[in-house]
Amino acid sequence: xxxxxxxxSAAWPAVQAxxxxxxxxxxxVLSVAYLTYAxxxxxxxxxxxxxxxxxxxxxxxxxxxxxxxxxxxxVIIPSGASRGxxxxxxxxxxxxxxxxxxxxxxxxxxxxxxxxxxxxxxxxVTSIGVYGVVIAGWASxxxxxxxxxxxxxxxxxxxxxxxxxxxxxxxxxxxxxxxSQIVEGQAGGFWHWYVWPLFPLFLVYLVxxxxxxxxxxxxxxxxxxEIVAGFHVEYSGMAFAVFFLAEYANMILISALTTLMFxxxxxxxxxxxxxxxxxWLLKVAFVxxxxxxxxxxxxxxxxxxxxxxxxxxxxPITLVWILVVGLVMQTPYAYLVH
Amino acid sequence: xxxxxxxxxxxxxxxxxxxxxVITARNPVHAALYLVLAFFSAAGLWMLLEAEFLxxxxxxxxxxxxxxxxxxxxxxxxxxxxxxxxxxxxxxxxALPVALLIGVEMVLILGSRYxxxxxxxxxxxxxxxxxxxxxxxxxxxxxxxxxxxxxxxLVAIVAAIALTMRRRKDSKYVDPARQVRVRKEDRLRVLxxxxxxxGDELHDHAHDGSQPGGDxxxxxxxx
Numbered sequence: 001x002x003x004x005x006x007x008x009s010a011a012w013p014a015v016q017a018x019x020x021x022x023x024x025x026x027x028x029v030l031s032v033a034y035l036t037y038a039x040x041x042x043x044x045x046x047x048x049x050x051x052x053x054x055x056x057x058x059x060x061x062x063x064x065x066x067x068x069x070x071x072x073x074x075v076i077i078p079s080g081a082s083r084g085x086x087x088x089x090x091x092x093x094x095x096x097x098x099x100x101x102x103x104x105x106x107x108x109x110x111x112x113x114x115x116x117x118x119x120x121x122x123x124x125v126t127s128i129g130v131y132g133v134v135i136a137g138w139a140s141x142x143x144x145x146x147x148x149x150x151x152x153x154x155x156x157x158x159x160x161x162x163x164x165x166x167x168x169x170x171x172x173x174x175x176x177x178x179x180s181q182i183v184e185g186q187a188g189g190f191w192h193w194y195v196w197p198l199f200p201l202f203l204v205y206l207v208x209x210x211x212x213x214x215x216x217x218x219x220x221x222x223x224x225x226e227i228v229a230g231f232h233v234e235y236s237g238m239a240f241a242v243f244f245l246a247e248y249a250n251m252i253l254i255s256a257l258t259t260l261m262f263x264x265x266x267x268x269x270x271x272x273x274x275x276x277x278x279x280w281l282l283k284v285a286f287v288x289x290x291x292x293x294x295x296x297x298x299x300x301x302x303x304x305x306x307x308x309x310x311x312x313x314x315x316p317i318t319l320v321w322i323l324v325v326g327l328v329m330q331t332p333y334a335y336l337v338h
Numbered sequence: 339x340x341x342x343x344x345x346x347x348x349x350x351x352x353x354x355x356x357x358x359x360v361i362t363a364r365n366p367v368h369a370a371l372y373l374v375l376a377f378f379s380a381a382g383l384w385m386l387l388e389a390e391f392l393x394x395x396x397x398x399x400x401x402x403x404x405x406x407x408x409x410x411x412x413x414x415x416x417x418x419x420x421x422x423x424x425x426x427x428x429x430x431x432x433a434l435p436v437a438l439l440i441g442v443e444m445v446l447i448l449g450s451r452y453x454x455x456x457x458x459x460x461x462x463x464x465x466x467x468x469x470x471x472x473x474x475x476x477x478x479x480x481x482x483x484x485x486x487x488x489x490x491x492l493v494a495i496v497a498a499i500a501l502t503m504r505r506r507k508d509s510k511y512v513d514p515a516r517q518v519r520v521r522k523e524d525r526l527r528v529l530x531x532x533x534x535x536x537g538d539e540l541h542d543h544a545h546d547g548s549q550p551g552g553d554x555x556x557x558x559x560x561x
Contacts, residue, residue: 085371116467120394127402131374134406138367138413146413153410157403177469308514 020112024101032248033063039292046296073237078141081234085139090235090242093132097249100125104256105180107266107277118179119167122257123160126212130156132246133214133221133231140234148230151303152214152221158310159211165318166205169198170261172325173337183265185338190269195262197337200321202262204314206287209254210294211306213247217298218306225300255287256280263287346386353379366412374405391469 037052037059044051052059077086103118105111115121130153137149173194174182186193195202211218222230232243259265259280266280301309325337356376363369377400384393476484 082365085368115390117390117394117469120391120398120469124394124398124402127398130402130406134409134413135371138409150410150414153406157406160402304512305514 017112024112025098028098028101028249028252029245031252032245033067035248035252035288036066036244037063038288039295042289042292043296046293067241070238070241075237075239076234078234080141082139082141085135086234087239089132089136089139090239090246091132092135093129093246094242094249096125096129096132097246097253100253103179104253105183105260105265106280108275109180110277111180114178114180117177119171119177119182119261122179123164123167126250126253127160129246129250132243136235136243137231140231142234144227144229144233145231147227148221148233152231155214155218155221155306155310156212158307159208159314162204162310162314162318163208163212165315165322166198166201166208167261169201169318169322169325170194172322172329173198179260183260183267186264187267189271190264193262193264193267198262198321198325200317202258204318205262206258206290208310208314209258210291211310213250213254213291215247215251215291216295217301219300220303220306251288251291252284255284255291258287259283342386346383349379349382349386353383366415366417367409370405370409370412373408374401377401377405389468391472 040062041051041059052062055061055065077083100122102113103111103115103121105114133152133156134149137145137147137152140146170182171177174185176182176185214221220226220230222232227233232240235243263283264279265283266275266277268275268279328334328337353376356372356379359372360369360376363372377396381393381396381401384390384396
């Protein structure tokens with residue numbers, strides 16, 4: 001019995017970490033499912049339609065029906081495809097989108113791994129996501145898929161730079177790479193949030209986030225009307241669903257990061273009200289609504305315009321604003337950016 | 339063998355396997371992907387040495403950016419693997435001495451007392467930030483070396499762009515600045531035209547529907 005107890009006490013941290021991971025991932029996957037429902041409903045109302053309303057009360061069971069349908073379908077591997085990489089593509093797309101949640105704080109002290117270089121970790125892990133798209137496009141051995149992969153690779157690498165620079169401004173203001181400390185640095189009401197002193201960086205980050213997740217109006221990697229469905233044109237069944245899941249998980253991740261770094265995370269907008277996870281959820285939902293709103297509003301960008309926006313507009317804006325923040329920090333008005 | 343050394347051998351084995359596959363894989367895309375795996379395992383090893391900043395930057399820069407562009411190029415090349423192997427025996431007399439030289443150099447360096455196996459680093463206190471320490475050293479003690487490296491990189495960027503930039507005279511690229519500056523008056527002219535007489539007549543007929551002869555006019559209006 002003592003031997004068992006020893007093994008148990010040694011294994012307990014690992015078991016605990018696994019339980020926490022499940023506690024994070026299950027609600028995440030559920031919210032991904034209902035984000036698709038919210039998207040169809042919201043865009044439906046924006047286009048004066050009803051959206052899904054047949055499965056369950058007001059269509060609430062629609063995502064479940066979709067998942068069951070995709071699970072039942074056959075996963076077809078094209079005969080000319082590179083088999084191993086074809087399967088690896090969706091796995092590499094979803095894994096970084098989920099792994100990044102390890103350092104996301106949900107409320108004060110509610111974080112799986114409170115590491116010092118949290119911001120760098122998120123940047124590094126999300127930068128791996130592009131491999132899923134590139135490998136899927138190449139392994140499919142199809143022209144449309146390949147074109148989609150090339151477009152996506154160039155686009156994601158370009159916007160990552162603007163995104164990274166926008167985060168440099170945040171870490172200058174917070175003087176920390178730890179996501180919890182970045183949120184704590186914004187304490188004391190909504191006028192202390194970093195969105196105000198770093199407003200240009202906030203805009204750049206938000207728009208780059210839309211581009212990074214290949215969402216409309218930057219969805220040239222899929223481009224239904226140009227290259228059919230881009231990188232995942234050859235995928236079917238659950239393999240396709242995993243790409244779908246990765247896209248929405250990435251959307252939620254970008255919204256969560258925007259909330260943490262610019263909108264005060266779990267902090268309440270007024271010092272009188274208590275802080276808590278509810279605020280964080282509300283803010284994330286708001287940013288996600290922006291994603292859906294963009295999709296219903298803007299037509300798709302032309303490819304050269306996307307590249308121009310990333311390289312010639314966003315990167316100079318971020319560089320100039322980093323300089324401004326750095327200069328202000330040397331003056332007596334430094335409290336403005338802290 | 340504790341947990342950390344088990345992890346070390348795990349990452350090291352993957353690293354060696356991936357490195358071997360980089361040079362033996364027949365397909366260049368597979369080789370590039372094995373190189374990505376090698377970078378990843380190396381990052382894991384650095385993490386074990388408590389160099390978390392370097393490990394994360396290795397993933398961020400090499401895996402996230404450099405290798406993506408590498409793959410980008412390799413994927414678009416039309417490489418025939420068999421053709422690459424044709425001249426193997428012809429180049430062997432040149433390649434063999436080079437490989438031997440590299441091997442001897444590595445043995446000499448790794449065998450010297452400066453690079454001999456050092457004891458594992460003593461665990462640092464929990465609050466110690468590797469990133470902060472690196473930043474402080476980089477921007478104080480080594481600031482000139484850092485700036486010189488940055489300038490060299492900038493020169494390389496400018497040179498690469500200058501070498502590859504070609505402006506075709508006949509290409510019809512759009513200038514977004516000019517597009518934005520266009521106003522309605524430059525493109526659109528609103529003309530004030532006199533209403534023609536034929537239209538006037540129709541207009542009159544349409545309005546006297548009360549008269550008995552107005553059937554034709556009302557039916558034309560329906561059309």
